Amino acid sequence: MSFHAESDRPPPHVLTPSSEEDVIAELSGGKGRNLHTLTAAGFQVPSWSVIGLDAFAAFSRGSGLDERLESLLDEDWESRAGQIAAEIALLIEAAPLDEHIAAAIALAYTQAGGGLVAVRSSGAEEDGTEHSFAGQFDSFLNISGLDQVTAHVRRCWASGFSERSLRYRAQRGLPPGTGGVAVIVQRMVPAERSGVLFTADPTAGRTDRHVVSAVHGLGEGLVSGAVDADTVVLDAATGDLLSTVIGDKQERYDAGTGPGCEVSPVADEDRKALSLTTDDLARLHAVGVRATAHYGAPQDIEWAIADGTLWVLQSRPVTTLGPAPEPQGELRLWDNSNIIESFSGVVSPLTYSFAADTYAKVYDSYARALGVRGEKLREVQEWTPHLLGYVHGRVYYNLHHWYRMVRLAPLYPLNRRVLEKSLGVAESISDETADTLHPFTPGPGLRGRMVRLVRTAIFTGRFLTIRKAMDTFHRDFYRAYEVFNNVDYDALPGDETYRRFRRMQRELIEKWGPMQALDATILLSVGLLALLTRRWLPDAPEWFTWAAAAPGQDVESAEPAWALAELAAKASADAEVRQLLDRTPDADAYRALREAGHGEFLAAVDAYVADYGYRSPDELKLEVPDLHEKPAGLFTLLRDAQPGAAGRGAGDRGGEADTYLDQHLRGPRRWLYERVRNKARAALTDRERLRFCRTRAFGSAKRMLRAIGRDLARTGAIDTWDDVFMLRLEEVRGAYEGMIAHTELKELAALRRRQLAADAELHAPARFTTHGAPYWSGNLERAGWTGGPAARSGARELRGTPCCPGVAEGPAVVTDTPRDIGGGILLTYRTDPGWVAALPSAAALVIERGSPLTHVAVVARELGIPTVVQVRNVTTEIRSGTRVRVDGAAGTVTVLAEPEPPSDSRP
Incomplete structure (x- = not known):
């Protein structure tokens, strides 16, 4: 066993919510990974930073402690665990800190906000799939000042060698000293109410109820048993109150100023008072539903409420329910990411089916353009019709199929990461899952390698000639578009309009496939640009790559x-x-x-x-x-x-971006960076041109299908012309091709209109998984499809992805339509390209969903409008009229003042 680190190891990492996922996974330990997951998923988590696992290795090496640890933890360590633990604790407390370690601790304290903090151990193996290490490492609350923080970081490191930790390892046959301990520094929440939420009953083993334990003040009293908590049981599906037990609150733990927890008496009138309000319970239920859906299993959630904000401190699986039955059927991952930019809220069956048919045709054509033939093409054709899903009236990416599509082009590991960024996907799939997703069964041996080589060569040719191909496509597209656009379809017989619609699909849509090499070009060039930025410009602001790749003012x-x-x-x-x-x-x-x-x-x-x-x-x-x-x-x-x-x-x-590059990058690196940058900018410019073509193609289809609806209404096939939107494309086709009786259409339209109205009342999760048939076996119920709006947590600052730098203050305009902005801060759940014309009316733009490559975000950068995207729950947390500050470089939205309540005009 050796505790030595490499001689050229860089300074230790201090990790934050914006750190790269792979670095978080490697260096933040179990609790740190969990905090990052919660923060990335949009839960309200107190500000935190993590002193990485590499910090203790550097401390141990630099102080000469590693040789002493190695000699102590010899072959006889199990019999002397208590003595060894005490000796190691003294050694860690006394060993000198070099300036790099001290600076890392100071930086972590600053990034957590300074003041009163918690200092918590985060073991490398903690919350693992084989061993939980629950309760084996130390955490300390209410720590204030850098000296105290430093002292408690040492104590956290020492807890990795505590007697209980060493005996835990011995019982499981694990060697000592492996893994290590990272240290979390997190802002203390001055809790008014706190406790634990189980999203399943851990005593009865029931998943149909939530159990909330709550106390006044800080939850440490609940954990230690010093305070008898209130216990509330909620219906897991509806949040309805099922039962309440009021605890005997003899003492209250308060967030004092010194280390540890201060205990104070509870007033007599508070002893029988329920700690939680109705609003608290609603918010806790909403958080529980979200967490269970996010993790895919019941959760044990530590929470606190302070100044009206519900904070999630930690979430771990409920471990006392016994093994859950393995879900049956194919795993599907659904995500609305930036597809919500095109198809927001509930959409009609005709819109969905036309979009799904268009995607299938385009990507089938794309595969052909890359030389996919025969049995491999037939395998591709099994999943291209299902790139989009339709769940309770909402359109979702069937995300695993998009990874398959990306794999048609070379450099899959890089391209899938950029795909996630460009789609605005909140979290990556695992490398293990990603490696199983192929567009078709890979060929074995030399023959398989030759097929991949040929496809790579074809793609490379298209990559190098994409500008010329785009110019040719635009010329042919607009030539055909003029033919289809300058027609009065209401003056034509219905079957003639239908015939022209089918021809339009062939001439405007099916020829689109080869142009999807442009998306692959964007993924590759932007991915390379981001890679070069990380390597050569590690201190560049987060918005820099998007600014460097911006298409320019002629977009x-x-x-x-x-x-x-x-x-x-x-x-x-x-x-x-x-x-x-x-x-x-x-x-x-x-x-x-x-x-x-x-x-x-x-x-x-x-x-x-x-x-x-x-x-x-x-x-x-x-x-x-x-x-x-x-x-x-x-x-x-x-x-x-x-x-x-x-x-x-x-x-x-x-x-x-040019100014920053002039200051920080020169010579051959600058030349290469500019070559990649120019390719990315050209590709993004071409994508915006291509999207305008898509707009016009859909516009032509819209005119034709509306004319077809009026024809079906004239013949009596449907009651009113707009009932056509309640039909699927294959049913419209069947009406004109003799595959469906006209008498069936009225009942179909009426049934779907009722269903769509009911679907509109549901709260739709942004991302969820299903096994087997999505609507069966409780898939959607487990995923968090519920009625009613989400509850507010009262957060005062929300974070997202910086998109365009600049700071703006003003009243929030929370809207789902681009109107009545009047120079305010535009906050919206999603946008679509039609919002572009409204951008000049906004002082800043904040989008809950979407990505830095969302169409409106691209244009907002060109207009110089401070923009932040992927701000979870912003339209729930902030109301119109709230005064906010948007920092487009930091990616923050800060509440400055709540809106004035409406005056009561009654006498």
């Missing part, structure tokens, strides 16, 4: 924002037009402008609709009219626009 998708700002400037320059727009309802504005003789301004409006009429909110949802059909939406955006706010070049984040 086509920003055109609607610039065009709307110019239109707003025209309106502001004419007082009569401005006054008319301000006093006229949006639905009547076009007619009012015409009657008032403002022909020149109407010509500008018509030009905007002609160019960008398909780019409107929910543009890919077939059931939502675009600006061509309902131009009132343009006047809604126009009234809210800030004239001149989106001038070209306003957000020159690429220039900021």
Whole structure:
């Protein structure tokens, strides 16, 4: 056994929520990994940092302690565990700290917020799959000041060699001194109420109820047994109160200022009072449902409530229920990530089925373009129709299939990581799972390697010539698009419109496949850029890579924002037009402008609709009219626009990246970095052009399918023309191809409309797993599909992924439609490309879902709007009117002041 570390080992790590997942997994220990998982999943966790496992190795090596430890832990260590533990504790307490270790401890204390903190051990093997090490290591509460923190870090290190830890190892046949102990430094919460939540009854072994134990003040009294807790049992599905037992609160643990916990008497009137309010119980139930769904098993959750915020301190599996039965059937991972940008909330069956059919055709064509043939192509065709799922009216990525798709291109390990970033996926799948996902059965031996080599060569050719291929595609696309777009489909017979729709699918959509090499190009080039940034610019801010890869101010998708700002400037320059727009309802504005003789301004409006009429909110949802059909939406955006706010070049984040590069990177490295950067920028520019094509293709499909709906209504097949959205694409096809009777369609439409209304009332998780048939065997119930809105925790600061630097303060506008922003801070669960025109009206942009490569985030960077994405629960925690500060570089959203309550106007 040896405790020596490498002679050239770098300074010890201090890990934070923004640290890379692989570093967290390697160096943070069991509790540290758990804190990172909770934080990344969006739970409200007190600020923390971890002094990595490598810190003790460096301390031991630098102080000469490692040789002494090795001699103490000889072959006879089991019989002398108590004596050895005491001697090691004295050695660790007395050994000198070098400046690197001392600096790491000071940094960890600072990053946890300073002041009063908890110092907690985090064993490398703790909470493992084979051994839990529960209760084997020490934790200390209410520690204040760097000297005290340093002293308690030493005590945590020593607990890795405590008598109980050594005997635990001996009982399990484990050698001493392996693994090591990381140390967590975490801000203390001045708890008003605290306790433990079990999301299954650990005594009765029942998973249909939650059990809450709670006390006033700090939960250490509950753990130690010094305080008799209140116990509340809740229905696991509904959160309804089933039973309550009020504890005899003879003492209360308070968060004092010294080490340990201070005990104080409880007033007589409090002894019989329930520690928890109805709102507390609702929030605890919501957290329990989320945690169980997230981990896939019942959880034992430590929590505290302070200043109205529910904090999650720790979560571990409930270990007393006995082994759960192994779930049966194929594992599927569902994630709405940035698909919610295109298909938000509940969507119609026609929208889903058209989208799923389009994805299947495109990626089947992509596989063909990479040379996949024969039996391998047939295997690909087994999963391409199922890239998207439809659960209770919501669209989800069937995520494992997307990993299979990414593996069609070379450099899979790099590309899958960038795929997760670009989709905005909150957590990675394990390497073990990722390695099992193939687009088709890999060929063995030399033949398999040759097939992969050929596919790599084909991809490389497409990678190198993607710009030329894009130019050719755009030329052919717009040539065909002009043919399909300039037709009055309502004037055609229904079967002729259907025939043209099928032709449009062949000519505009099925030829899209080879262009998916562009997505692979983005994954590869952005992945390489991020890799070079980490290697050569390790101190670069988190937003830097996205700024370096920004397409530039000529990105086509920003055109609607610039065009709307110019239109707003025209309106502001004419007082009569401005006054008319301000006093006229949006639905009547076009007619009012015409009657008032403002022909020149109407010509500008018509030009905007002609160019960008398909780019409107929910543009890919077939059931939502675009600006061509309902131009009132343009006047809604126009009234809210800030004239001149989106001038070209306003957000020159690429220039900021250039300045940073000039200061920190030169020579051959700079040359190579710029080559990769230019490839990434060009690919992202082309992607925005391609997305505009997608918008127009969906716009054409929308016009055709609406005309088909009116034809079906005229024939009596459906009651009203918009019932067509309640049908699936294959049923529309069946109506014209003789595969379904017209008499079936009315009942189908009525049934689905009722079901969609019920689905809209459900709370949908962002990510969940199922086994076997998703709707069966309690899959969705376990995943957290519940009725009603999520409860607020009262958090004052939320964190997300920095996307565009800058700081803005103002009133929050929490909305699911891009209107009435008025220069406020725009907070939304998701966006879609149709929101671009509203961006100039926002001082900052905060998106709960999505990624730095979300379409609106890309454009926001070009407009210089401070932007943070992936801010969990922001639309639950913050209400409209709340004054907030957004820091786009730090990725934080801070509540400055709650909105004033509405005045009571009653006499």
